Amino acid sequence: MEPTLNQITDWAHEAGAILRAGFRQKFAIFHKGPIDLVTEMDRRSEDLLLERIRTTFPDHAIFSEESGRLNGNHASQWFVDPLDGTVNYAHGIPIFSVSLAYAFEGELRFGVVYDPIHDETYAAEVGRGATLNGVAIHPTQVDRMVDGLLVTGFPYTLGHPDKPDNLDIFPRMARRAQGIRRLGSAALDLCYVAEGRLDGYWEVELQPYDLAAGVLIAREAGSAATRLDGDTEVLTPPCTIVAANPRLHALMLEVIQGNS
Numbered sequence: 113m114e115p116t117l118n119q120i121t122d123w124a125h126e127a128g129a130i131l132r133a134g135f136r137q138k139f140a141i142f143h144k145g146p147i148d149l150v151t152e153m154d155r156r157s158e159d160l161l162l163e164r165i166r167t168t169f170p171d172h173a174i175f176s177e178e179s180g181r182l183n184g185n186h187a188s189q190w191f192v193d194p195l196d197g198t199v200n201y202a203h204g205i206p207i208f209s210v211s212l213a214y215a216f217e218g219e220l221r222f223g224v225v226y227d228p229i230h231d232e233t234y235a236a237e238v239g240r241g242a243t244l245n246g247v248a249i250h251p252t253q254v255d256r257m258v259d260g261l262l263v264t265g266f267p268y269t270l271g272h273p274d275k276p277d278n279l280d281i282f283p284r285m286a287r288r289a290q291g292i293r294r295l296g297s298a299a300l301d302l303c304y305v306a307e308g309r310l311d312g313y314w315e316v317e318l319q320p321y322d323l324a325a326g327v328l329i330a331r332e333a334g335s336a337a338t339r340l341d342g343d344t345e346v347l348t349p350p351c352t353i354v355a356a357n358p359r360l361h362a363l364m365l366e367v368i369q370g371n372s
């Protein structure tokens with residue numbers, strides 16, 4: 113049995129309601145690494161989502177931020193980020209989301225990213241386009257770097273000698289783009305590009321649950337979304353991502369690869 117987009121949207125809304133109720137309230141914060149946090153609210157949101165998925169689809173595989181990989185290699189695969197933008201949430205900054213995606217035999221089928229503070233629901237079903245609160249969305253047509261308002265992020269592994277840190281790419285982009293933002297939720301970054309609030313996005317060292325829903329939404333809206341080397345297989349960790357309308361995407365790849 114396959115899920116439906118309505119079902120996934122309902123679950124994202126339920127998890128989002130938990131995050132909204134807890135926002136700026138007292139909650140426990142734990143450190144996963146020196147700068148990588150998890151809050152009690154990540155866990156409560158994840159508990160709800162895992163309970164919904166497992167009750168309805170007990171044998172499906174799940175890859176989830178706080179619980180890792182569950183149920184092995186089933187053809188039906190869920191990607192769960194119960195709170196994308198945890199550091200923002202912990203600081204009381206209202207830029208965060210619930211990100212939930214479903215893939216079958218490696219193909220992304222459904223994706224929902226819900227921003228519970230602004231009550232914005234980005235949703236996509238493969239082959240059927242992408243929407244914000246039910247209205248079709250599309251990326252901008254910007255086709256020059258100088259007109260592009262871009263967004264990026266820096267990984268929790270920053271400072272690790274063997275991991276890419278994005279600090280080499282950042283100045284090259286900054287010198288060419290109209291501007292660069294750093295919002296702190298990869299899922300929302302992708303949705304903002306899909307909808308045309310921002311023109312382009314790139315980031316390194318992400319995990320599939322950060323990207324899966326947003327990538328489907330961006331592609332269904334009409335964006336190109338690939339790894340930094342142009343490969344379309346974006347869900348193999350460690351993940352890298354570049355997303356923009358196809359023309360700007362090509363220009364961003366040239367800058368990233370040092371050819372421009």
Ligand code: 2AM
Binds near residue numbers: 197264267
């Ligand atoms: P999180 O809030 O769910 O932890 C910030 O640029 C974005 O990148 C957030 O979406 C954050 O996800 C994610 N992120 C940063 N470093 C990461 C890492 N090492 N692994 C997974 N996600 C990461």
